[in-house]
Amino acid sequence: MEQRCILVGAGAFGRELINWVYDAQTHGIFPTLNGFISDIPNVLDGFDYKLTWLGQISTYQPADRDLFLLGVGDPKDKETLVSSLKSRGAKFTTLIHPTAVVARTARLGEGVILCPFSIVSADATIGNFVTFNCFSGAGHDVEIGNYTTLSSRVDLTGGVKCGHSVFFGTGAKVLPHVSIGNSAKIGAGALIVRTVTEGSTMFAAPARKL
Known part of the structure; x- marks a missing residue:
């Protein structure tokens, strides 16, 4: 069929x-x-x-x-x-655009969408129905929970741990090994330098709690 x-x-x-x-x-x-x-x-x-x-x-x-x-x-x-x-x-x-780069040792869940020029690096674990918009990337050993969305040009650097249902606005950046709680909202251009608690809304650089 x-x-x-x-x-x-x-x-x-x-x-x-x-x-x-x-x-x-x-x-x-x-x-x-x-x-x-x-x-x-x-x-x-x-x-x-x-x-x-x-x-x-x-x-x-x-x-x-x-x-x-x-x-x-x-x-x-x-x-x-x-x-x-x-x-x-x-x-x-799952949709992986031809220009997206996925490391051989990365793991992708069901329904993942990788838009143009997105990157999933070595040993990253991407949950189900995670979306990477254009030019966004997950560094080595990053973990991203189900249903999370990365808008364009989001940078999750090495070792970041991200819960489920998180939304990252355009240009947001997270420093290495920082943890992001479930259902958090990270504003456009925010720079995350420390742990974000569940359900928090963060903005600015360095980011502050709204």
Whole structure:
């Protein structure tokens, strides 16, 4: 049975993924996108994307041949959508852009997305449904929990330990061996120099608690 690849969500990040999927397709490392599911049927109206709406996320019933690509950036939304779709039997795929670099000894979980020029270095462990946007990187021995999102140009240096459902804004940097608690929010451009507690919001450089 031929698989059918379906994008989950087609907002701003989803539109980026459509482009990155096309790049991967031209290198023969990703299947064709056959459509998208979204609770906003006309979300792609006005954009030059020839992708068919297949139904609402909340009611779509996955078929055996369906393989889903998660086009959502917010950690809480990712967890909610994955849980809902998996309860209906959904299977998810990973997207690694042709320009991304993954060390041989790195470990990637289910549904990981590595956008252009992202890097996962030696012996890093990346959890399920973690997103690396463009030019972001995880250094050696970094650990990242499920559903975490790195916006563009985020730098997690060697030995950083990051919990689940963390959101990093554009250009955030974390110094070596610093720990980030679950569900923390790290603001754009923040420099993290010490432990961040669970649920904290950090901003500025060096970062302060909001």
